[in-house]
Amino acid sequence: METLKKVVGYICKDRLRVTILFFLCMHIFYSVAFLIADVDAGNTIHMVAAFIYVVLLVQLKDGEDKLRIFTELLVQIIVFTIAATYILGWDAGYGMFLLIMIPGMFFIGCDIERPEWYNGVASVSLLLSFWLLIRISDWFVSEAALQWSDYKHRCYVTNAFLASLLLLCFGVAFEMEIRRIEVNLKDKNLMLIQMASHDALTNLFNRRIMNDLLQKAGNVKREYGRDYSVCICDIDDFKKINDTYGHDCGDYVLKEVARLLVENSKTDQVARWGGEEFLILLRDMTAADSFSVINDVRRAISEHCYEYSGQKIKVTMTFGMSHSKYMNGKENMILQADSRLYEGKQSGKNCVKA
Template identity: 35%
Template sequence: MYIFFYLFYTEKYLVLTTMITFIEVSIHSILCVYFIGWQGGFYVYPLCLIPIIYFVSINILKKSIYGHIMAIATIVNYQLSENLSSNRIALFQEQFKVLDKPIYSFNTISASFLLAFLVCSFLYEMRYIQEDLEEMNEALKNIANIDPLTNISNRRFMNEKIKIQIEEFNKNLELFCIAICDIDNFKNVNDTYGHDCGDLVLKGMADIFIENSKKFNIDICRWGGEEFLILIKNSDINNAKFICEEILKDIRKFEILYKDELVKVTMTFGLSEFSLQNNDIEEVLKEADVNLYKGKSTTKNCVVIN
């Protein structure tokens, strides 16, 4: 049993150890019943191994049939031991008669501790597996919701956030605004310096948005290509325009040194408000997009509202 506990914790030879321990404990219990008698309580040890047998067969071997086979073998062993002891007097039963109660108490207490240990180990392993599953689910959620280049929300996740914001509006009439932003002359950046430089610019823009999300009540996402979308919560159009202009100030200061050349960009914002008079999100998005086009076709580097 000590070898079993040691190897159990190493987990390297868990299947082999379980098999050896099961066989050893089964033989040991049969011999004890044969020589000392049923009243010693040695029959309880194989029964205590059933939980760990199923744990190993299901979680390690991935086949519950092995657990069923060994559980049946344990029950058969139990029944044979009982029949064997009921039809005969054990070889040393009389000599150990005075120790029947102490031996029985020791075996039942030991078996109880063993069973408690196995149950605790099982529960600990289940918690460990649960934590792994939660981490994997979180990773999958990030893959589904986060743009891998900029490390901000993607379009799909932003659509979910907008739905939640509309629900808040329907409950509390909390105004919000949508800004669609586009990097000015981004194609020229890619054509002149290459797509690696373009990726650095996109990451730089995302970093600026992330920093501003700490100051203002906004959510941001990469809407597509060089376009970003800002969800400005609990804000009317005038306050939203102020927030966008503050962000634009930071963008105007942005520059990166790429292959010994200084690269600077600007951005144009098209802004629209979701309100009682304008409560169709498709129309709000279309209006923001139209305002963006107005800015792109005139001065650029500005915030445009109706």
């Protein structure tokens, strides 16, 4: 089964080309078989069909319109089946390929841009051809078909095997395609969730998600009495960094600071609050423990070596904190932390105010 899936995986890469190759090989095989069996009519019709498929392959190589070649493929299958039924008889089993190509048509045409009416017209054409051949098969037969009756059963069995193999490949291919689409949809959904909840540059939570986390922390405080701290921090003189080294350097500093905030704050609940401003939510900590953690974060930020395009950059941050033991409500916590941040900026920066 794994080998079959690998084969079908290859088929999925260029469905039209591989389908043409399948029929080309089938006709070459039959041409040789009829030549050995000394059935000239069968040999001739399969040689002509093989030549047509070679032409289709050459057209594909030259980059011709895929829809036109796909249409030529379907027409070739219908015309050949009618001709083979007349020359070799209905009992040879060539009519099976008309039915097999109905699901095959949808599979092959998935990656070919075509009009909305195309599938309906093609399906009706294949079904109508099959039905007409059944209706006229009793009298629509050549003298040659009557002369090789000893080989009809073998031909029918071979066609049944080839048609079943082709149908099996189409079925497995459909399953693989559905699974591929499901995986792509899951990946895209995860990407959309990531985009909706995280800042694109720093990969931290965005403001909307942090507001939800703050609301949940407040609810837990009210119900279970579990304290939390809010810290708002800001990169000192960030405008000067942008003006001196450029905005690409500013982006580099933002990403480095974001990484250090997460690594040293003992929490993953860190958000880019806006511009060069960040918010850290610390749960289940006393005011003193929260202050100690944030001071360690401040020290890590200021002691880190920032180097961009061969230039070392000095980066510090100022932190303002509030604790749920002394303040109630998300808005009040944020306002107090922001007020403490302003005090820290006024008192010299690179400090923690609580």
